Every structure is written in C-alpha cells, then in structure tokens.
Amino acid sequence: MSLRKFTRRAFLVGSAVIAGGVAFGVYTVRRDPENPLAEDLPEGAATFNPWVLIDAQKVTLIAPHADKGQGVMSVQAALLAEEMDLDWGGFEVSFGSPAKAYWNTALGDDSVPFRASDDSRLARVARGGADIAFKLLGMQVTGGSTTVPDSFDKLREAGAMARETLKAAAARRSGLAVADLGTESGAVLLPDGTRIPYTELAAEAAAITPVAAPALRDPSAWRLLGQPMQRLDIVEKSTGTARYGIDLAVEGMVHAAVRLSPHRGVVLSYDDSAARALPYVRQVLQIPGGLAVIADNSWHAMQGAEALEVEWAPAAYPPEQAGHWQRLADSFTEDALDRTWRNDGDVQAALPADAPAAEVLAAEYRSPYVAHAPLEPLSAIVRVDDAGVEIWSGHQMPREVQKAAARATGIEPEQVRFHNHLIGGSFGHRLEPEFISHASAIANQLRGTPVKLIYRREEDFATDFPRHIAMGRGRGAVRDGQVVALDLQIAAPSVTRSQMGRLGIPAAGPDNQIPAGAWNAPYAIPDFRVRAYAAEGLAPVSSWRAVGANGAGFILEGFLDELILQAGADPLAERIRLASDPVARGVLEAVGKMSGWDGVLPKGRGRGVALVESFGVPVAEVVEVTATEGGIRIDKVFVACDVGPVLDPVNFENLVQGGVVFGLGAAMNCEITYAGGAAEQTNFDSHEGMRLYQCPEIHVQSLGQAAKIRGIGEPPVPPTAPALANAIFAATGQRIRELPLYRHIDFA
Amino acid sequence: MSFTVNGALHDPELDPDMPLLWVLREVLGLPGTKYGCGIGACGACTVHLNGEAVRACQVLAGDLDGAEIVTIEGLGTPEAPHPVQAAWIETQVAQCGYCQSGQIMQAAALLAATPAPTDAEIDEAMSGNLCRCGTYPRIRAAIRRAAHTAEG
Ligand code: FES
Numbered sequence A: 001m002s003l004r005k006f007t008r009r010a011f012l013v014g015s016a017v018i019a020g021g022v023a024f025g026v027y028t029v030r031r032d033p034e035n036p037l038a039e040d041l042p043e044g045a046a047t048f049n050p051w052v053l054i055d056a057q058k059v060t061l062i063a064p065h066a067d068k069g070q071g072v073m074s075v076q077a078a079l080l081a082e083e084m085d086l087d088w089g090g091f092e093v094s095f096g097s098p099a100k101a102y103w104n105t106a107l108g109d110d111s112v113p114f115r116a117s118d119d120s121r122l123a124r125v126a127r128g129g130a131d132i133a134f135k136l137l138g139m140q141v142t143g144g145s146t147t148v149p150d151s152f153d154k155l156r157e158a159g160a161m162a163r164e165t166l167k168a169a170a171a172r173r174s175g176l177a178v179a180d181l182g183t184e185s186g187a188v189l190l191p192d193g194t195r196i197p198y199t200e201l202a203a204e205a206a207a208i209t210p211v212a213a214p215a216l217r218d219p220s221a222w223r224l225l226g227q228p229m230q231r232l233d234i235v236e237k238s239t240g241t242a243r244y245g246i247d248l249a250v251e252g253m254v255h256a257a258v259r260l261s262p263h264r265g266v267v268l269s270y271d272d273s274a275a276r277a278l279p280y281v282r283q284v285l286q287i288p289g290g291l292a293v294i295a296d297n298s299w300h301a302m303q304g305a306e307a308l309e310v311e312w313a314p315a316a317y318p319p320e321q322a323g324h325w326q327r328l329a330d331s332f333t334e335d336a337l338d339r340t341w342r343n344d345g346d347v348q349a350a351l352p353a354d355a356p357a358a359e360v361l362a363a364e365y366r367s368p369y370v371a372h373a374p375l376e377p378l379s380a381i382v383r384v385d386d387a388g389v390e391i392w393s394g395h396q397m398p399r400e401v402q403k404a405a406a407r408a409t410g411i412e413p414e415q416v417r418f419h420n421h422l423i424g425g426s427f428g429h430r431l432e433p434e435f436i437s438h439a440s441a442i443a444n445q446l447r448g449t450p451v452k453l454i455y456r457r458e459e460d461f462a463t464d465f466p467r468h469i470a471m472g473r474g475r476g477a478v479r480d481g482q483v484v485a486l487d488l489q490i491a492a493p494s495v496t497r498s499q500m501g502r503l504g505i506p507a508a509g510p511d512n513q514i515p516a517g518a519w520n521a522p523y524a525i526p527d528f529r530v531r532a533y534a535a536e537g538l539a540p541v542s543s544w545r546a547v548g549a550n551g552a553g554f555i556l557e558g559f560l561d562e563l564i565l566q567a568g569a570d571p572l573a574e575r576i577r578l579a580s581d582p583v584a585r586g587v588l589e590a591v592g593k594m595s596g597w598d599g600v601l602p603k604g605r606g607r608g609v610a611l612v613e614s615f616g617v618p619v620a621e622v623v624e625v626t627a628t629e630g631g632i633r634i635d636k637v638f639v640a641c642d643v644g645p646v647l648d649p650v651n652f653e654n655l656v657q658g659g660v661v662f663g664l665g666a667a668m669n670c671e672i673t674y675a676g677g678a679a680e681q682t683n684f685d686s687h688e689g690m691r692l693y694q695c696p697e698i699h700v701q702s703l704g705q706a707a708k709i710r711g712i713g714e715p716p717v718p719p720t721a722p723a724l725a726n727a728i729f730a731a732t733g734q735r736i737r738e739l740p741l742y743r744h745i746d747f748a
Numbered sequence B: 001m002s003f004t005v006n007g008a009l010h011d012p013e014l015d016p017d018m019p020l021l022w023v024l025r026e027v028l029g030l031p032g033t034k035y036g037c038g039i040g041a042c043g044a045c046t047v048h049l050n051g052e053a054v055r056a057c058q059v060l061a062g063d064l065d066g067a068e069i070v071t072i073e074g075l076g077t078p079e080a081p082h083p084v085q086a087a088w089i090e091t092q093v094a095q096c097g098y099c100q101s102g103q104i105m106q107a108a109a110l111l112a113a114t115p116a117p118t119d120a121e122i123d124e125a126m127s128g129n130l131c132r133c134g135t136y137p138r139i140r141a142a143i144r145r146a147a148h149t150a151e152g
C-alpha cells in the first residue's frame, strides 16, 4: 500500500522527487499490463497487442485516445494501418475499454521540471522516472497534446507486430518462408500472387506467439502518414449521422436534469413543490451537491430543474471577483513561493529593489478565469444494477470514469463498463469526472433503470472548473537597445493540485503550470528570474487547452514587448536575438518571413508578435490588426511552429487555425467572474468567443526541424492573446495588460 | 396539429411549450440537430422551417401546425449528400463536428437564397453559428466551394 502511494506521489510531484529515485521492483516495472482484448476473446479471433483485433469478419483497430475533435481517431488508425498495410477505411475503429495497457507513455515528458529542450542525463532520468510512475498508475489519459508523441512509435510497432505475426501464420499455412511473403491491402501476398486476407488468417495467427519488435518502415515508404487523409468521421460529421454521447439512447431509459451548487458546496434547504407540480416531473432526488429531476424527456427534466428553489451553502472562495484578485495580490510572499523556476545571472544585482524608477520598468498583468464551454454540453447515460454499472458517455480519462462511478455507487471499479464515444469538444472539460459521479448517483437510486443526464448549458457553465486565474508582476531593464534583465513573479492557484485533488490523487510539490510558458521561455536574457506563487483559497480550477501557458505566456510576452519597445528595439528582431535555441529562433524567423514583418503598415494598423512554448512546441505568431471606427478588426494571423513530422497536413492546419480562433476569441471576450459565489456568465451570450465574421485569415507553417515528434492540439493557443495585445498596442498606442481585452477596447 | 419533417407527416401528442429541438431529438428520434445553448445564441439547432433557417430551440411545438421542417438528416445522406454536405466533406471542415449540422443547415439556406454570396453575405449569414473548435476558415472555404460547384 505504501508503495502505491509513493509512486502516485512521485508522478504528481512531477519534479525532484522522481529524480531522487522511485522505489519499486524491476519486475513490476518491466511487466506490461495485460491486453484487455485478450479477455473474452471470441473463438477464432486474434489479438497480438492491445490495439489490434482480427476475426473472420473484420479487422478492428483500437484507438484508446478520446476524439474530442482533434482527429486522433484517424491518426491512431493511420499509425496502425500504415504498418499493417491496410487500405484506408478497410477496418473498423473502436475506442476500446478502459485499461492500464493504454497508459500514456508521453505524459512523463512534460511533468518534470526540465525544459523540453533539456536533454541532460538528469532530465532523462527524471522523465524515465515519471514514465514509470504513469505506467504503474495505468494513466490512460488524452491530454497535454500527447496523443501523437504517445502513439507514434507504439502504434506503428503494434501494427508491425500484427503484420509480421499474420505473415508467420501465412508461412505456416503455405509452407513458404516468411521472407518470401509480402502484405498489401489487408492481405498477405504469396510470391505467386495469391492473396490471403488477414481475416482468413485470424484463427491460425491466434495460435502463434506474436512476433516481437519487428523493424518499422522508413518514413520514405509511408503510404498514409504525412499525406492528407480523409478523416474517418468526416462523412458522419457532415451528415448529422455521427453519434455523440448526448445522442445515445438505451432501452427503457428515463431522462434527468440536475441543479448543482454554483458555489461547489452543499444544499442547505430546498423547495421542490413547484417542480413536483409540473405534470411531467416524475421524481426529485437528492444527490451529493445538489438535486436531480427525473422526467419523460430531457427538456421536461430541465424545466423541472429550473423550477427548484434551492438555498446553497456559501462558497469556500471569495464570493466576489475583486476578492479573487486581492488573494492573488496578497500571494507574492515568501510563504506562498511555490518555486523559483528560473534564475539566470543575477537579477537582484541587475534590478535592485531601490533602483530609481526611471531605470526599471514595472508592470502588472492579469489573466482571468475562463470557461471550457465546448459546444456539446456534458451528458452521460448510466445504468446500475446487480451486475454492475454500465456507462455511455465521452471522457478523456476512461479509468477515472470507472472510479467516479464506483465512488458514487459503492460498486467496484472493475464492475464498471464504460463505452467511450465521440466528444463534441472538450478543451479539458471532460478530464473532470463530476458529471459521471452525478449521473451515477442518480442511477444508483433508480437501480435497474438507465438514466440519461444532460446538463443544461447554464449548469455546464455554473459547474465548470475554469481555466485558472493568474496575476503577474514584472520588473525589467534595458541597455544599449537590448533587454538585459527581467524579473517575473506569477501568482496563481495550482491547477494540478486542484484537479488531482478531485481525482483523489494526492499532489504535492511545486506546480509547473503556474509559470508554464514563462519559466521555459527560450530567451537568453542575461539576468532572468521567474518565481511562481501558489495562491490558496480560490475557485477550483482545471486544465484548459494549453493550461498554464495561457496566463503566464500572456504575462511574459506582454511585458517583454514593453521592455523591447522601451529599449527602442524591434519586437521581432530583439526576440530573435534573444532566442536561445535553434527551433525557437527558426519559428521566429519563419513567422517574420510569412508575415512580411519588415513591411510598413499604414497608420491605424499594427502587428504584434509573441512566442510561447507549451508541451515542447515553440509557436511564434504574428497578428495584424486595424483600428476601425467600430473597433479593432483582426485581419491576419501567421503561425510558425515545429512539431517534427506532420502526420496529416489537413488536420494539422485545421487544428492550428482552430487553436488560433479559440485563443483569440477567449482573449477578446471570455472570462468567468464570480458574484455572490457563483459564476456570472451562464451561457454563450456572455461568454461568446469568436464569431465567423471576426475570423482573420490564418496562415500556418510547421518547419519539420524538431528532433522529437510532438502534438499540436494546444500549443497554438497561448501566443494568441499576447500577439493580439501587442498588435493592438502597435496600432493604437494602447497597452492592455488585462484579459479579456474587451474590458479595455472595442472589437469590430 | 400536424407537420412534416423531412417529408414525413407527423401528428404526435406534444406539450405545446416544448421547443422543436427536443421534439426532433427525443420525440421523433432525429438527434442530428444539436442542443448547444437553448437560447438562440449558438446555432447548433438550426433547421429549415418552411424553407428558412431557424433555431429549433426557439420554435415551440404549439406553433408547428402545417409546418414543413427539414433537418440535417433530410438534407442529404452519407450515400447521397446534399451539395453543401459534399463541399463540407471535401473541405474536411469538421473538428468535433458538433456545430456542423447547424452550420450546414445555415449555409444551405444561404446558398438557396443567394447562390453566389459575397464574403460579406457569408459573414452576415453565418455569424450566429458558433464553432468552439474554430473551423471558420474551412466553413468559408466550403461555402465558396459549394457556390462554385453549383455555378458549374
Ligand atoms: S441550441 Fe438553439 S441556438 Fe443554441
């Protein structure tokens, strides 16, 4: 028991403790978790590893990373199909069941206190240690832009293993040597041209020990990867036939809606007489943290939920927004210091506390709480009966779904069957298992009857764990046209501790998401310090697309822009001069070329640049704006990044453009503010994001120089806000140090 | 009270206050039309009512007598997609895809009324349809593609 605890800790600390050595037996670490496909394997079917299942009818590929729009169902299938020589679409894809075997092998990279570009021995040891911890935990999670780095080798190896084992089966049957056999279009090819489809070989292949570690194809031989491919879900998603979690129906189900505490606390008292008086309301149930209404359809259940009168216990955080900012302002203390993440040169000497104001530039920046608000509201169908729990929904952490349902029902996690489905957007929203707990708590009171719970949009906003709030204080100095000193303090709640706390996983140690995007900035400023302060007692928060780099990246890149202009330097040229690694310099230079940075813009127009690295991907963006009579119009955005090889150029461009739209929309007008303990924004009318008419031209380039393959789901987001704010300054002379920007300037 | 949905006649017993969105999704079993906000702010529930794009969350069952409704399921099918759907597939617009039923219904109505829309007309028609994944550049491209195809 103590062993388990320690490994959990080691992973969460995500820092020095891991480097210090993790105590568990080599055997446990080496042993791979069991293949979940091998359980209940039907007669005549073959599985060689947790990703491939073949029977006499079809080939099924398992894509355990959840698809919330980022296209990973297709990418995972392509990695397998490439090595298996399957025709595109000549297979079925399943999201699989929750299993330790699907632990994420790329999480370790970003959970250690080393910069992504740091390849030192210590860094490698720490990453290895984190990796082992995630393996032991069986952390099956889609997040942190890790799907591609996690899957790139693993799934190609799984595909190659399947291919070679099928060839071995064909060799046995034909009496030929394996070396004489080839594969093509889902079949083994004999020298005389005979084709034996994989499906015909399933039963024989099942009897063979899978061929381990076959060589992978050289990228020059790829048929699918690197080419534009038609997403496997594109026809369904264009014809209304895709089925999301919210669209499912189970025989005999009833419909539920909830009213949950907007203060994240308990119910003090309630009056359900108005709700019960509605002819279609069948039941009102108490569940932890709120009430549920059961009715004959979702809309009626929602009407019932709205009719409830509830008095909620007050919030454990400041009821008014001003109190949240005050807590952050009060957190710049030695006691609250979470870690000094960067300390190059001698900042104290360069920026003494008593330096004359004229020699030191100082500023304060603010980044708000922001809701995830994917377009598909949270929903789940749950049935609880004596055999266990069955759940249909969409989630990024399938094993946490099992645990949440187990906690809510008292049934063992192993008795929880979870069917994952297409997800209508997430941005981190579906890392949280609360909605599963609530649906399970309702279904537990109605044992034997499946319950479909859909959150009203207002409930989805009220109970969201938003992106964390952050406040930054910068001091800096310039000399001879250069930025020479920068001292940054960032205060924020620890999103890792907040999130892991809800999952029941103890987290300790400094949280690298407080300074993410700032401490790891690839700039060689001679005197450069970044300190993170953990603010306590604030609203519970969660990972929001690119997490900490949004706030801290805005703070760093906004303040750096001020310093560069103070030095009288060019914002792009000075960033290039400061860039300390070749990939970062490369993307800055590329974005300069793409945007025609040196060209002069007419009065009233302006360009801004920002570079933020998140999840190992440095992304440079230039935003071009015009100050019109109706407000700021965003004309163009240029994005240069580097993820190594791009596996699907169309999906890649779509994701980057989408990240830019998402980030700019949030920077313009999205925030959650608290009043009376509840979020004031309740729907898309008050938390809108970008509309189509506001969407700029977005040009995207990936340089393909990076040594390691990376994911692109999140990294395009953090540079958007500072690049936009910097462009607004260039166009208008107005420096905005607070998001969302609409608080200070109008948008057309 | 009776109305047609995708050409089929319906006369169900309905709560007159129930929005068309939920009638489609949960009474008639047509979940292609999506719930996003319930207040007319996102466009995920867009359908055609007597040939016009409307927000199904804002149309009440009690007002449906004689209405002709077309949903995404009636516009085209995977085997025989409507030209706007074909353009959406060809352009690979969707990310999560949750907004796209509404986007496509809105675009189909735009192109039916204005076969060769200007950029400003596209902006005007499409800005009530939110896409949280940010597929707007591809939505614009798909509308232009569909308009172009229709022109021949
Ligand atoms: S659900 Fe109707 S407009 Fe959003």
Ligand code: FES
Binding pocket: A069, A375, A424, A425, B094, B095, B096, B097, B098, B099, B100, B130, B131, B132, B133, B134, B135
């Ligand atoms: S594709 Fe996800 S909301 Fe539009």
